């Protein structure tokens with residue numbers, strides 16, 4: 001066995017050798033590689049040097065077991081400079097590793113580093129869609145315009161190019177770029193990088209990311225040309241629930257700075273200026289939501305090459321936008337991450353061909369087409385077929401077309417892949433193609449933010465394995481630039497959806513930096529009074545529509561500003577996420593507190609001073625989504641009632657539970673950050689809210705006034721119930737579930753805690769019946785109906801097969817994933833980032849085996865068990881520099897260090913006969 005230890009996976013800001021960082025104190029992380037057991041780091045030594053080999057920071061041998069998120073504390077880092085760093089470690093056995101090396105490069109650090117100026121091609125200003133309300137958008141009477149009519153208002157993406165000369169031997173060349181709209185770049189006919197939809201969707205007016213590309217190898221000595229195509233994207237195009245346009249601006253623009261360093265030390269800059277010229281190209285329009293129309297006959301060959309004749313192109317204008325919203329790219333870019341072959345192609349009676357990719361995704365297709373000059377080929381995208389197996393557009397509403405149009409030039413085989421759009425789909429309906437589509441001529445291109453898959457869960461029940469895959473698919477396809485509710489109808493960063501899904505997300509993928517970035521937008525868009533927008537980035541429509549209705553934020557949605565950083569801290573162990581969001585958390589809580597203390601419900605006629613006094617601790621006014629989408633309420637909805645009834649019937653209690661929960665989390669965070677006084681204040685507040693809740697809403701027999709499963713779950717989970725009443729309240733919940741034939745009836749906010757609460761209160765049997773339930777609503781009902789993602793509504797396909805106009809790809813109800821990893825999987829964090837973990841597989845769920853694997857910041861943590869009658873064989877892997885406590889059969893605790901460990905123990909099967 002190799003006895004040595006070495007350091008690998010060196011990362012700066014969670015990336016390997018990143019370019020273009022603008023963080024003043026980047027954080028270093030590494031992993032220890034060894035085949036030995038029980039290895040802990042006892043010290044590290046880290047040295048940073050600049051490009052010239054000059055040492056800029058030297059930690060010396062530092063006694064510390066910290067190997068993740070170590071902040072740089074040397075002198076100020078300089079713009080554009082590359083830094084080299086190396087690290088070695090000592091372990092608890094006195095061994096020293098060799099040095100391991102890596103690098104990173106700083107980007108442009110402020111507006112003074114930009115010599116470029118914004119340029120805009122000649123263009124007609126984008127048309128702002130008329131204002132409609134959310135109610136109008138969902139009303140059956142809403143008449144959406146035809147694609148032909150819409151096309152009149154849509155505008156073409158713009159091509160911009162500029163020639164330049166390289167006069168020396170290049171040492172390195174960097175391109176710093178961003179745009180109003182989304183761009184793709186070419187240098188001398190070759191694509192630059194592989195980013196899609198850059199710049200990512202952020203609160204553009206205050207935070208616009210630029211991207212850095214190493215283009216050293218794309219430049220030629222002598223004559224060169226650079227080209228950019230820009231399309232409307234999120235900045236100008238139609239977005240969100242109501243399909244509004246122009247949320248951040250109405251003109252496409254480009255900001256670009258190419259910096260070339262020659263071997264002789266001189267530098268050259270080519271920047272966006274009036275030497276650029278512009279033209280339209282083959283795209284008639286490209287709108288993220290509506291789709292793209294591409295006329296291949298209008299392609300301009302070699303348009304980004306020097307020799308191309310651009311005589312007919314137009315001049316561009318320099319425009320003076322402030323540059324203080326610019327920040328460097330932070331976190332992953334969107335990329336084409338996977339390709340899927342069709343499962344089948346079939347013809348409908350009208351000649352349309354339907355391709356089934358067998359999987360709901362977010363992305364687009366690439367298709368090789370043989371057609372005649374001018375043939376118009378239309379691609380419509382949908383997630384489901386109807387009851388009779390016919391193509392069915394499940395997403396409706398304004399500008400939800402998801403339709404691409406290709407006009408062929410008719411020269412042999414032409415390959416079409418839309419460039420500036422993505423759709424949520426499994427099925428594509430193609431019309432206008434005479435020839436039968438061959439399966440291998442088509443691919444579905446899956447697009448999402450480039451994050452590493454870190455989690456894996458598998459067990460003896462194939463249906464649960466399918467559920468886990470569906471959760472992962474809903475995650476990938478809803479993490480395209482921002483965390484979204486769904487990738488078709490709204491594609492919006494709903495804070496509540498992420499709040500419930502974040503723990504699961506952090507198992508499946510490394511979402512840390514992706515969510516840190518999004519939290520930056522949540523903070524920036526916080527309203528002056530402390531409210532947190534219901535979805536982020538927001539855009540001006542939302543502010544107008546929602547402030548008029550008094551519903552800028554909602555309990556359980558706005559609380560994301562406290563819950564999400566807390567989850568990230570627990571799962572990734574970096575305290576910076578708490579520090580960064582601390583002020584915003586405090587402002588949000590102050591807003592809630594003010595509402596609770598100063599407002600009472602309109603309906604309140606009470607005069608008893610005791611009752612009035614406790615109103616101060618109840619957040620029982622204002623608009624809230626409540627326990628959104630309670631199945632029984634969705635089921636019984638008619639024209640007069642709607643999903644809003646879930647909100648109306650539960651909101652007071654839900655809001656008060658979240659108020660207490662956020663106060664408690666904030667108290668813990670304040671304590672952690674050393675703010676003792678604040679911490680004490682919020683611990684006390686939490687107690688008072690809980691007491692007031694119990695008095696106001698819980699009867700002596702444990703019945704809660706809003707008699708819904710979700711309310712009991714939240715009350716128990718958030719400790720709103722005194723220990724005396726706890727069993728009574730739990731019994732009410734159990735009864736409700738039994739009366740509902742062992743089916744859940746929980747909404748968005750309560751479902752994450754359903755399984756945990758039932759198990760904690762001694763109702764494991766009920767919890768497991770819910771888990772294996774196959775009648776609607778249940779997780780396995782969806783699986784058995786062929787789901788490939790998680791649906792927005794459990795009954796999106798009804799028992800009689802009727803298919804609803806719902807989203808089939810909402811990750812929120814996939815939040816059970818967290819429980820699967822923790823309980824049957826057995827992996828639990830015990831100190832932040834899994835420095836110490838608890839391995840405690842629940843072997844009595846009704847499974848005969850389960851395995852959970854998680855790539856933590858320290859390495860692979862896993863737990864795999866198998867039942868053989870009453871005996872359990874458990875294998876556990878603990879990464880170096882961490883420890884774990886293994887809990888066998890709920891009682892025996894064994895403390896272990898890193899390495900692979902096996903256990904055999906007796907655990908009589910409590911619940912025989914399942915799975």
Ligand code: BGC
Nearest residue numbers: 485490494496497625628810
């Ligand atoms: C979205 C959600 C969101 C909700 C607010 C819906 O239209 O799709 O997932 O959280 O509105 O209640």
